[in-house]
Amino acid sequence: MATMAFDRTPAAPAESPDNKVYFDGCRAGKLLLGRCKDTGKLFHYPRHVSPFTLSNNVEFVEAKGTGEIYSWSVARGKEPFCVAYVKLDEGPIMLTNIVECDLDALKCGMKVKVTFKASEGEGAPVPMFVPA
Amino acid sequence: MKNPAYIVGAFEHPTRKAEDKSTAQLHAEVAFGALQDAGLSASDIDGYFCAGDAPGMGGLSMIDYMGLTKLRHYDTTESGGSSYVIHVGHAVEAILQGKCNIALITLAGRPRAEGMQTGTAVRSFGAGVPDEPFEIPYGRTIATMHAMVATRHMYEFGTTSEQLAWIKVAASHHAQHNPHAMLPKVVTVEDVLNSPMVADPLHRLDCCVISDGGGALIVARPEIAKSLKRPLVGVKGWGEAYKHQSAGAIDLTYSAARFSGAMAFEKAGVKPADIKYASIYDSFTISVLVQLEDLGFCEKGQGGRFVADGNLISGVGRLPFNTDGGGLCNNHPSNRGGMTKVIEAVRQARGEAHPKVQVPNADLVLANGKGGNLGTRHGCGTVILERE
Numbered sequence: 243m244a245t246m247a248f249d250r251t252p253a254a255p256a257e258s259p260d261n262k263v264y265f266d267g268c269r270a271g272k273l274l275l276g277r278c279k280d281t282g283k284l285f286h287y288p289r290h291v292s293p294f295t296l297s298n299n300v301e302f303v304e305a306k307g308t309g310e311i312y313s314w315s316v317a318r319g320k321e322p323f324c325v326a327y328v329k330l331d332e333g334p335i336m337l338t339n340i341v342e343c344d345l346d347a348l349k350c351g352m353k354v355k356v357t358f359k360a361s362e363g364e365g366a367p368v369p370m371f372v373p374a
Numbered sequence: 375m376k377n378p379a380y381i382v383g384a385f386e387h388p389t390r391k392a393e394d395k396s397t398a399q400l401h402a403e404v405a406f407g408a409l410q411d412a413g414l415s416a417s418d419i420d421g422y423f424c425a426g427d428a429p430g431m432g433g434l435s436m437i438d439y440m441g442l443t444k445l446r447h448y449d450t451t452e453s454g455g456s457s458y459v460i461h462v463g464h465a466v467e468a469i470l471q472g473k474c475n476i477a478l479i480t481l482a483g484r485p486r487a488e489g490m491q492t493g494t495a496v497r498s499f500g501a502g503v504p505d506e507p508f509e510i511p512y513g514r515t516i517a518t519m520h521a522m523v524a525t526r527h528m529y530e531f532g533t534t535s536e537q538l539a540w541i542k543v544a545a546s547h548h549a550q551h552n553p554h555a556m557l558p559k560v561v562t563v564e565d566v567l568n569s570p571m572v573a574d575p576l577h578r579l580d581c582c583v584i585s586d587g588g589g590a591l592i593v594a595r596p597e598i599a600k601s602l603k604r605p606l607v608g609v610k611g612w613g614e615a616y617k618h619q620s621a622g623a624i625d626l627t628y629s630a631a632r633f634s635g636a637m638a639f640e641k642a643g644v645k646p647a648d649i650k651y652a653s654i655y656d657s658f659t660i661s662v663l664v665q666l667e668d669l670g671f672c673e674k675g676q677g678g679r680f681v682a683d684g685n686l687i688s689g690v691g692r693l694p695f696n697t698d699g700g701g702l703c704n705n706h707p708s709n710r711g712g713m714t715k716v717i718e719a720v721r722q723a724r725g726e727a728h729p730k731v732q733v734p735n736a737d738l739v740l741a742n743g744k745g746g747n748l749g750t751r752h753g754c755g756t757v758i759l760e761r762e
Contacts, residue, residue, distance in 0.1 A: 252511035253496075261507055275622075285621035287508040293621035313529070313626055315521035316574040317513065319494070325518040325573075327624060334622025339512050350529040361511055368511045 244344040248321035252339070254365020263302050264288045265366035273356050273369045274302045275334060286334035305332050307356035308374060314340065314348045328354055328371050339370045376762060377608025379466040380599035382476075383412030383592030384720040386698075386713075388554050390705060392484045392586035397429050397708075398439050400482030400588045405440055408590035413602050414476065416440065419592075421447040421474030423465060425457035427483045427588075427708045436480070447473040453616075454745020455655060455710035457481075458591070459755030462716060463612030465593035475595050482588025483708020492584050492709045493517040493657075494572065505619070505751070516657070516747070517581065521573035523749040524660040526626040528575065530675065533663070535575055537678035539566035541659040542579050542702050544686035549699025551730040556583045557703040566659075580659040582701035582711065589713040591720075605724040610738075611644070611758035613637025619750045626749035627675075629661075631668035631742050631756060638756035639670070644738060646670040649758070651722040651733045652693055653715035653741040656700040661748050662686075666693075669742060669756065688731040697722065697731035712743030716757065723761040737761040 257265050264287070267274040276288035280295045284303070292300050312335050314326035324340040326348075340354060354371035361368055385407030392400060401424075409415060419442050424433040432450040447468050453460055458481050465477035485492055493516040498506055527533045543563055549555035561579060569578040599606055615633035639645065646669060654662045654669075663677035671693055672680035685691035698704045698718040701711040719741040721727040727736075739759050746752030 250513065252513070255507040255511050256501065257507065258502070258504075260504065265507075283621070287505060287619075287622075289504065312624065313522040313526040314574075315518040315525060315576075316571075317494070317515065317518050318571045318573065323513065325512055325514050325522070327522060327626070335624040336622065337509050337512055337514060350526065365511075370512075 245322065245346050247341055247343050247345050248323045250321060250323050252359060252361045252368050254361040254363055255368060257366065260289050267302065268358055268366050268369060271358055273305045273307045275305050275332060277301050277303045284332050284334055286336045305330050309354055311340065311348065311350055311352045311354060313350060316345050324348060340372070341370045342372045375596035375600060377596070377610050377760060379469045379593050379595055379609050381591055381607045381609065381720050381759065382594045382599050382602050382604055383408035383414065384717045385411050386589045386705070386717045387482065387587040387707065389587045390554065390556050390585045391486050393487045397482055397484055398436065400484065401428060401436050401480045402440050404482055404588045404590035405478055405480050408478070408592050412592045412604060414592060416442060417444055418476050419478045420444045421465060421468055421477035423449045423461035423477060423479040425450060425481070426452045427481055427710060453753030453755065455657065455712045456743030456745035456753045456755045457710065458713040459716055459741055459743035459757055460614045460753065462591065462593060462609060462757050463614060463755060466609045466612060469593065469595045475598060477593045479591045479593070480588065481708060481710055481713040483710070484586040485709050486584050486586045490584065493581055515573070517573040517576060519747045520658045520660055521576045523626045523664060524575050527660065527664070530627060531678065533678035535567055536563050537682050538580055538659040538663065539563040540682045540684070541662045541686065542566050544684060545656065545696050545700045545702040547687045548697045548731050549703035551728040552699045552704055555699040555704040556585055576658055576660065582657050582706040583703070584709070585705050585707055587705055587707035589707065589717050591716060606762040607720055607723045608760045608762055609757055610760040611638035611642025612756065613641065614753065614755045616753045617750065624750060629664050629668050629744055629748060630752060630754035631665045631744065634754040634756040635669040635742065638758050642758040644758065648738055649740045650736045651697070651719065651739040652695050653719045654695050655711050655715060655742055655744040656696055656702045657711060659702070661744060664748060665742050665744060688733055694733050697727050710745065712745065712755065715741040715743055719759055723759050
């Protein structure tokens, strides 16, 4: 028997000078990663400091928005929903929700693709994933 | 005297719901209890260690409240529930460096009286935490973050819910002998599996209790320890380590105990097989399993097999653990289990655990604490204690 994920409205992300580029990307329907220009390595969550060298020699690059579930759980409240880590095809793993899905059919390795979900109030939309 | 410093006082508050006491009172009561246990007084304390549960700016209000007038050294290292295990190591180092002679470590809190939904509510550490905007919109909780470690462990290593349940079963076998335990009833694997799912694959009985209370420890230099009347419990090894999200290269299957444990074992010059009793941080059953692997009690991925069939039950298995019932059944004061882990390890080393769970000749014991999110942002502290 299928148990559909509850269609919850996410809390608005707290925007800051550091993460504004990322959430502006979300407003434009783009999922951004950080890229350290010293090492060429990608990272999530994006910020203006490289987690590899601590320099500010970083840029933001768009991810394809596809990946697979690395791990998942279902919060079993009255309105169950899935919290997951998704491994993007580019490599980094990010925390997210899997939405519009059967909560009884979730598996590590399941292919997923990004969707942007409106958050509360004037908040930026946030990237979530649906089965691909 | 073989060790650089000794745990000369230990006290666990008996309350589990402190509606009639403030957090400051609880800190003072556990401090007094540990001083009485040691045979010392407040005026002997010249080092104080506390973490984020202490009300006020760092420990300044508690130093004032408790009247600690002789302080020469003070440390507020905050690493969640592992803080107090890390504090033991820091106290030893401070004593070695001549910064203090007698160190007091306190923990206290009252989340139960305050009605806190510790594991199932979205918690924030306030404005400006850089990672939270990438997490809070997703409604992540302590329970779901730990649950994802279990999901991945099951996926990579074939660990089962039955195996995780054995950890709770073992804790419950111990808790039945503890008159203060919140959950003193012995449970079965089936009881755990039949309890409601909180966050797949963790059931309600895979989770620790929410309780009030606290605990305190006194660490002293060797010549002071020798002058007191308590059994000599030396700090033989200690280590601390911190793990993070690795910029997105996340690997949920291990904890920082891999490194804090290795440091502690190296300092102590002993091996996991030498340990007679282990206190393992047990916010959830999966927390225990991952730490046991990382501390080297079994190979990575073999934790499920290691904990099954009562292997953690005192008098039954190879590695008796959390003989007070642990956070899973006894007490998880202030949502921070590291203090009670050290206290029960001290009881075991002294031979003062409940007779039904006391490990014979427990002359080498270990305590491990973990604070923060298992798998990603957390700190671990390990101590190895020796009875002389």
